[in-house]
Amino acid sequence: MSQSDTAVAGGSTPLPEGSLAQLAEHHGLKRAIARPAIGPYLHQLWERRHFIRTYATSRNISKYSDSMLGQLWQVLTPLLNAAIYFVMFGIILGTQGDVDNFAAFLITGMFVFTYTQRSVMGGSRAIASNLSLIRALHFPRAALPLAYTLQEFQQLIVSMAVLMVIIPITGETPTFYWLLVPVALALQTLFNMGAGLAMARVGATLRDVSQLLPFIMRTWLYASGVFFSIPSRLKQAHAPEWVSWILEFNPATVFIDLMRGLLITSYRVPKPGYGPPPDMTRIWLFALFWAVFALVVGFWYFWRAEERYGRG
Known part of the structure; x- marks a missing residue:
């Protein structure tokens, strides 16, 4: 010795x-908390996939356990919001004249945006709300924001089933485009995972972000064309072309337009008296870009601070 x-x-x-x-x-x-390289880190995440799924499922079960209607609230909440926005924007402000089937247009936008909104807000709380678990056990911290996104995806499955019933009631006929809905949801889920990971690091570093995030999300909602047609409204306002391009490149707008183009025939087919239909090829490319960009950058940004989670 x-x-x-x-x-x-x-x-x-x-x-x-x-x-x-x-x-x-x-x-x-x-060091016990040393940050592993990206390859081994991804392997550790894969080994804990069952924990991620179980954690997300248990949170879903417990979330509405104290309410009478239970998990119905995950569908009722966006539907009630859509009803309020239908009255405020569709009837009072007259935005329903921008599109042919405003009811389907609005409800689809609300369901898609709500999925991303909940994933981002859940991700921002993933670390701060689980400090006792982080300090007690050694595991890749990315499992937590990923579990929050999976939780919202599980809720989305129920919401999409309801949406598939509502859309035909508004007058739309199912088409072969509906078969591409899972692909669109997969791209949006990849984006949500990346955004949730990025916000998890922000939320762990800046505790006040939970107070600011509702205002940021509300602004994002208004800028994403959930209850109005962006091209029609900007044309009426004589806005510059670059403003329209920025709003249409907004990731929330991209995934909303993608889902509307798949589910609503009148949205992607030009009709007299309404604005031009969206360029679906460009929307698919935008969606693919945002899915890959958000996941890669969000994961890298979260992984870089792996050793700092749970301190303090």
Whole structure:
């Protein structure tokens, strides 16, 4: 045994911190909370996929356990919001004249935006709300914001089933485009995962973000064309072309337009008296870009701070 080992084992004069670090490195010891490389980190996440699914499911079950209507609220909430916005924007402000089937237009926008909104807000609380779990157990912290997104996806499945019933009631006929709905939802889910991961780091660092986020999300809602046609309204306002491009490149707008184009025939087919239909090819490309960009950047941004979660 070396002299430094004997000093540590025998309880004699403690070594300086730098010497302890060198000693640990010499014997192959690593910090328990050291951030692994991206490859091993992804492998750890995959090994804990069952925990992610179980955690998300248990949160879904407990979320509405104290209410009489239970999980029906996950469908009723966007429907009630859509009813309020229908009166305020569709009837009072007259935006229903921008599109042919305003009821389907509005409800689809509300369901799609609500999915992203809840994923982002849930992600912002993923670390701060689970500090006791983080400090007690060693696991890749990305499992938590991913579980929050999976929780919202589980709720979305029920909402989409209801939406598939409502859309035909408004006068739309199911088409083969409906078969692409799972693909559109997969792209939106990838975006939500990336956005949730990014917001999880922000929420863990800036605790006040939970107070600001509702205002940010409300602004995002108004800028995403949920209850009005962006091209029609900007044309009436004589806005510059670059303003329209920015609003249409907004990721929430992209996924809303994508779902509307698949479910609502009158939205993607030009009709006399209404604005031009969206360019579905461009929307698909935008959706693919946002899904890949958000997931890659969001994961990298979250992973970079892996060692700091749970401190303080």
